[in-house]
Amino acid sequence: MKQLLILTSILFFTSVATPLVAQQDDFIKEYLERLENSRKYLILVAETMPEDKYNYKASPESLTFAQNLLHIAYAMDWHSQSLLGARKARVWQTDTEFKVANKSKKEMIALVNKTFDKAIELITEFDVKKLSDTLDYFGLNRTKRQILLILSDHITHHRGQMLVYMRLNGLVPPRYVLFQ
Incomplete structure (x- = not known):
């Protein structure tokens, strides 16, 4: 009788836990597809803008096209390597790797591209059981799943600014890539 109870308990918890892990695995798989498409579009935008326009900015207080591009990379590095991973965060004010210089x-x-590669590698190997782990994000309690979604929004936000800069310079941005 005791063995039957143990077996029943194991079967019950396995049937409940397995779908949750599978859903999280699907989330990572779908997220990586979206991130790769986002990379392709961002690189296409960066390649389309002439190099002599990389210092363009819409207003004195705005980031330049180049600064927006490298700010995307910096934030991707921070969200993936420091918030999801365990590496100490870089300090934007003193970091030189992601400055235009x-x-x-x-x-x-x-x-x-290198930053996307590192982020994709980390996310590919990420323990999906930790997606529900929470951390402080600028004073807000956020899950690691939410951190991934915030990262996608951040890329889109700054890439959108870059697209406007292209239009302000008389350029036609590349056609939008769906499923980002």
Whole structure:
């Protein structure tokens, strides 16, 4: 009788837990597809903007096109490597890797690609059981699942600014890539 109770309990908890893990695995799979499409579109935007327009900004207090591009990479690094991973966060004010400085268009695009690669690698290997873990995000309690969604929104926000900069320079942005 005791063995039957143990077996029944195991079957019950397995039947409840397995679908939850499968849903989280699906979330990661779908998120990675979206992130890869977001990368393709961002790189296409970056490649389309002429290098001599990389310092353009819409207003004195705005980021330049290049600063928006590298800010996306910096935030992706921070959200993935520091918030989801365990690496100590870089400090935006003192970081040099993600500052425009004397980087060429080609170097900036390579850095963005490298940052996407690292984020995708970390997310691919991420323990889906930790998606519900919470952390402090600017004073708000957020799950790691929410951190991934915030990262996607952040990329879209700054890429949108870059698209406006292209229009303000008389350029036609690349056609939008669906399923981001």
